[in-house]
Amino acid sequence: xxxxxxxxxxxxxxxxxxxxxxxxxxxxxxxxxxxxxxxxxxxxxxxxxxxxxxxxxxxxxxxxxxxxxxxxxxxxxxxxxxxxxxxxxxxxxxxxxxxxxxxxxxxxxxxxxxxxxxxxxxxxxxx
Amino acid sequence: xxxxxxxxxxxxxxxxxxxxxxxxxxxxxxxxxxxxxxxxxxxxxxxxxxxxxxxxxxxxxxxxxxxxxxxxxxxxxxxxxxxxxxxxxxxxxxxxxxxxxxxxxxxxxxxxxxxxxxxxxxxxxxxxxxxxxxxxxxxxxxxxxxxxxxxxxxxxxxxxxxxxxxxxxxxxxxxxxxxxxxxxxxxxxxxxxxxxxxxxxxxxxxxxxxxxxxxxxxxxxxxxxxxxxxxxxxxxxxxxxxxxxxxxxxxxxxxxxxxxxxxxxxxxxxxxxxxxxxxxxxxxxxxxxxxxxxxxxxxxx
Numbered sequence: 137x138x139x140x141x142x143x144x145x146x147x148x149x150x151x152x153x154x155x156x157x158x159x160x161x162x163x164x165x166x167x168x169x170x171x172x173x174x175x176x177x178x179x180x181x182x183x184x185x186x187x188x189x190x191x192x193x194x195x196x197x198x199x200x201x202x203x204x205x206x207x208x209x210x211x212x213x214x215x216x217x218x219x220x221x222x223x224x225x226x227x228x229x230x231x232x233x234x235x236x237x238x239x240x241x242x243x244x245x246x247x248x249x250x251x252x253x254x255x256x257x258x259x260x261x262x263x
Numbered sequence: 264x265x266x267x268x269x270x271x272x273x274x275x276x277x278x279x280x281x282x283x284x285x286x287x288x289x290x291x292x293x294x295x296x297x298x299x300x301x302x303x304x305x306x307x308x309x310x311x312x313x314x315x316x317x318x319x320x321x322x323x324x325x326x327x328x329x330x331x332x333x334x335x336x337x338x339x340x341x342x343x344x345x346x347x348x349x350x351x352x353x354x355x356x357x358x359x360x361x362x363x364x365x366x367x368x369x370x371x372x373x374x375x376x377x378x379x380x381x382x383x384x385x386x387x388x389x390x391x392x393x394x395x396x397x398x399x400x401x402x403x404x405x406x407x408x409x410x411x412x413x414x415x416x417x418x419x420x421x422x423x424x425x426x427x428x429x430x431x432x433x434x435x436x437x438x439x440x441x442x443x444x445x446x447x448x449x450x451x452x453x454x455x456x457x458x459x460x461x462x463x464x465x466x467x468x469x470x471x472x473x474x475x476x477x478x479x480x481x482x483x484x485x486x487x488x489x490x491x492x493x494x495x496x497x498x499x500x501x502x503x504x505x506x507x508x509x510x511x512x513x514x515x516x517x518x519x520x521x522x523x524x525x526x527x528x529x530x531x532x533x534x535x536x537x538x539x540x541x542x543x544x545x546x547x548x549x550x551x552x553x554x555x556x557x558x559x560x561x562x563x564x
Contacts, residue, residue, distance in 0.1 A: 145415040145491065152414050191413040191421070192380045192388055209388070213379050214410040218391025219399070222374045226367035229360065229447065232464065233440045234367035235397040235407070236431040236471075238424050238492045239510050247493060249511045254490035257518055261483045 150174045151184055152193065152207070152214070160206035270311075270551055274544055277304045277537045281462070282455065284530070287512065291470035293534045295439065298463040300538040302443060305450030305459065307544050313353060314552045316346035353449060360448045364441070371399045375407060382408045384425050394492040396424045398431040401441065406432070415491060419484035423475060424492075427485060430474035436467050465509040472513055486517040 154169035155161065161169065167181045185205050188194045193214075194205045223231045281301045286294040378387035386406040389395070394416060395409035406428050408421075416424060431437070443463050450456040476482045493510050 145417060145420075148414045187418065188414070190383065192382045193410060193413050209379050209390075209410060213390055215392055216390045217374065217379065218393065218409060219371075219374065219389055219395050219397060219407065220391060220393065222370050223367055226370065227363050229444055230363035230367040233364045233437070233444050234371050234401070235399045236404075236428070236436055236440065236467075237395065237397045238427060239468075239489055246511050250490055250493045250514060253511060253514045253518065254487070254494065257483055257486045257490055257514065260518060261487060 147174055147176065147180075148184055148188060151181065151188065155194065155205060155207050156211045160204050162202045162204055166205065270544055270547065271308070273540060274304045274308055277301055277540050278308070278453075278455075280533075280537060281459070286462075286466070286530075288516070289530055291466045291473055293531045294466040295463060295470060296534040296538050297530075298459055298466060299439060299442065299446075300534070300541040302446035302450060302456070302459050302463060303541040304537075304544060305453050305456050306446040307541070307548060309353065309450055309452050311548055311552060313346060313350045314548070317350060318552055356451070357445070357448050360444060364444060368401050371407075375399055375405045379410065382406075382413060383421065384429075386425065388413065394488070396428050396488075396492070398428045398437065401437050404432045404437060412492075416488055417484075419481045420488035420491065423480040423482075423485035424488040426475035426478050426480035427471045427488075430471040430478070431467075434470065434474060436471065439467060440464070461509075465512070468509070468513055469516065472517060476517075482517045482520060486514045489514055489517075 150170055151166060154166050158165060158169055163178060163182045163185060166185060167175055167178060170181070185194060186196075189196050189205065193208060195208045196203050196205055198204075219235065223234070226234070278301050281294075281297045284297070286297065374389060375387055379390055380388040382388045384406065386408045389407055389409055391409040392411040393409055394412040395407070396412055397407045398404045399407045406425065408425070412421070412424070443460050447456055447460045450459075472482075472485060475485060489510060
């Protein structure tokens with residue numbers, strides 16, 4: 137678990153974007169479709185694809201000797217039907233009772249501080 | 264009157280106490296108990312004051328004042344109406360708040376019933392590019408994970424964030440939040456109630472953080488997940504204008520790994536005492552109000 141770099145989340149997002157463009161693809165096809173600065177090793181892309189499949193964002197099927205990955209959600213589904221959209225009309229108090237979130241509301245000055253803390257956390261995790 | 268004055272004095276101490284103590288690094292469960300008890304006392308003070316005012320004013324005068332309005336003398340109408348309208352307004356805002364909560368709960372239930380897919384550890388996937396992880400619903404809470412969270416969090420962050428939400432469900436924080444909302448509406452006339460609710464929410468989140476770490480979640484991964492969720496939240500419209508819940512303080516605490524129990528000594532017995540006091544005050548409220556004495560004629564009949 138500790139070998140995961142903070143950039144992995146960005147790579148996962150890029151891989152999802154590539155899969156949506158391709159409709160479906162093998163590890164190599166997805167790797168080729170990534171922006172140049174995200175084209176990591178074959179194994180890295182394969183690991184992330186498997187991770188996304190385990191999480192439910194991709195499906196896997198075997199075709200001969202290769203595994204083909206396909207999105208289980210469309211890009212529109214990925215972006216829509218969110219909690220934010222569902223609870224748009226609810227007051228902040230009502231939504232905090234209906235859902236206990238990882239974070240609640242956030243004043244802007246605290247957001248700036250969290251940006252600084254995120255760097256500290258990332259540095260600490262890299263140790 | 265002596266009993267009422269004594270109850271009011273003790274309640275005031277219970278209300279003020281958590282504001283005076285340094286609870287930021289104390290055991291979160293103890294801090295929750297203290298803030299929850301203080302919130303309960305706030306609600307009781309407001310309800311007791313209104314109920315007491317209505318008892319002291321003659322009910323017959325109250326009805327007459329309304330029946331004869333606007334012909335009744337203004338001071339008579341005003342004297343009785345203030346207490347009655349206060350009670351009506353309080354009751355109406357309580358109903359309104361509960362209706363909003365139920366509306367939000369039903370909306371969440373509809374969303375959860377038709378998920379985009381099944382996520383890790385029995386969660387359901389909802390749309391959205393933001394990093395959202397939540398324990399959604401009151402009676403049967405469901406772990407909800409946004410598609411954005413699945414893509415943007417690494418394994419350790421996702422596991423830690425899920426452990427945090429599972430802690431919310433396991434420790435039944437939803438009922439504490441519901442209780443806090445009831446107390447917030449009832450205690451709103453008293454200054455500091457909003458802050459008390461924010462503090463209670465802050466310690467509930469700390470409690471879930473601590474519980475997740477105890478369940479072997481990676482504390483740094485949890486801190487990182489909180490940062491990612493918060494960074495996404497800043498881009499959402501309206502979020503920045505709302506009151507904070509000490510998210511940065513939680514991240515600092517996880518980062519420094521200072522542990523709990525560094526609050527004032529003897530805090531837990533004190534919290535239990537204040538909570539007992541709040542329960543006793545709630546139970547004795549009807550008898551205290553009814554024992555206030557004979558109705559007072561304020562407006563000369």
